[in-house]
Amino acid sequence: MKLAVLTGAGISAESGVPTFRGQGGLWKSYRPEDLATPQAFRRNPALVWEWYLWRRSVIAKAEPNAGHIALVELEKKYCEDFLLITQNVDGLHQRAGSKRLVELHGNIWRVKCLSCGAVYYDYSVSYAQLPPACKECGGHIRPDVVWFGEALPEDALELAIGWARSCDVFVVIGTSAVVYPAGELPYLAKEHGAKVIEINPESTPVSPIADVIIREPASSGVKKLLEVL
Numbered sequence: 695m696k697l698a699v700l701t702g703a704g705i706s707a708e709s710g711v712p713t714f715r716g717q718g719g720l721w722k723s724y725r726p727e728d729l730a731t732p733q734a735f736r737r738n739p740a741l742v743w744e745w746y747l748w749r750r751s752v753i754a755k756a757e758p759n760a761g762h763i764a765l766v767e768l769e770k771k772y773c774e775d776f777l778l779i780t781q782n783v784d785g786l787h788q789r790a791g792s793k794r795l796v797e798l799h800g801n802i803w804r805v806k807c808l809s810c811g812a813v814y815y816d817y818s819v820s821y822a823q824l825p826p827a828c829k830e831c832g833g834h835i836r837p838d839v840v841w842f843g844e845a846l847p848e849d850a851l852e853l854a855i856g857w858a859r860s861c862d863v864f865v866v867i868g869t870s871a872v873v874y875p876a877g878e879l880p881y882l883a884k885e886h887g888a889k890v891i892e893i894n895p896e897s898t899p900v901s902p903i904a905d906v907i908i909r910e911p912a913s914s915g916v917k918k919l920l921e922v923l
């Protein structure tokens with residue numbers, strides 16, 4: 695039985711990482727759509743870096759929760775018949791031990807240089823200057839995440855689409871499913887005949903096509919999933 699899982703910010707909520715569109719999602723009255731864009735970075739790179747450094751400082755204090763850990767159990771149970779597709783950039787799935795993982799929107803702990811193109815991990819939660827300098831060439835670096843209006847990494851998206859189209863069960867955890875093209879994946883799975891399971895305390899646009907709805911937070915919901923799958 696081939697199993698694909700798509701996670702969003704909701705799976706990290708119980709680790710204390712605010713979601714994008716929940717009550718704690720705002721930062722200094724800015725909306726993510728206003729800051730997570732190339733235009734915002736061009737206009738005010740220091741402000742955008744301030745936002746990412748604030749998020750990094752919250753994530754650095756966060757621990758993976760029971761939802762992340764139950765997904766590692768699921769991966770151990772299904773081995774190569776399992777793939778975890780995440781929209782999150784917080785790296786908590788990796789810290790929980792997930793290996794078979796695709797990051798659709800990049801990773802907040804990785805940076806990319808605008809001058810020499812260097813890409814490397816950098817776990818700083820503060821820098822002497824903003825925007826920070828590339829360790830290779832001294833040029834400006836940006837967070838290596840996918841901003842609105844930017845294309846997703848092709849290989850990651852292709853792998854995710856391939857799994858959505860060929861899995862037997864597609865589980866959607868903690869996402870409002872409003873961001874595309876990631877939000878398309880549950881519909882691709884449904885179209886080809888997969889059973890769709892939603893784990894979310896609230897209803898979302900995916901709810902009407904879900905075969906099973908676990909209307910609970912991820913920490914308890916994923917454990918329940920582990921019992922039935």
Ligand code: BV8
Pocket residue numbers: 701702703704705707708713714715716719727730781782783799839840841842843844845846867868869870871872873874875893894895896898910911912913
């Ligand atoms: C692109 C990284 C084109 C940065 C993010 C149709 C097709 C293609 C594009 C579009 C389209 N329609 C619109 C677009 C444009 C846009 C888009 O989707 N806009 C939205 C706002 C309408 N898409 C793009 O721009 C994408 N790029 O398509 O480029 C292109 C193609 C070729 C060449 C050039 C260009 C890029 C999208 C990626 C943007 N980057 N993040 C960063 O993190 O800073 S998106 C951001 O939103 C995060 O990645 C996040 O994961 C994602 C989705 O949000 P959610 O994860 O769902 O979080 P949210 O807060 O919304 O919901 C939380 C959920 O959790 C809720 O349902 C809540 O009930 C639940 N919850 C709460 N507590 C719990 C819980 N669940 C479980 N347990 C709990 N305890």
Ligand code: ZN
Pocket residue numbers: 807808809810811812828829830831832833
């Ligand atoms: Zn550089």
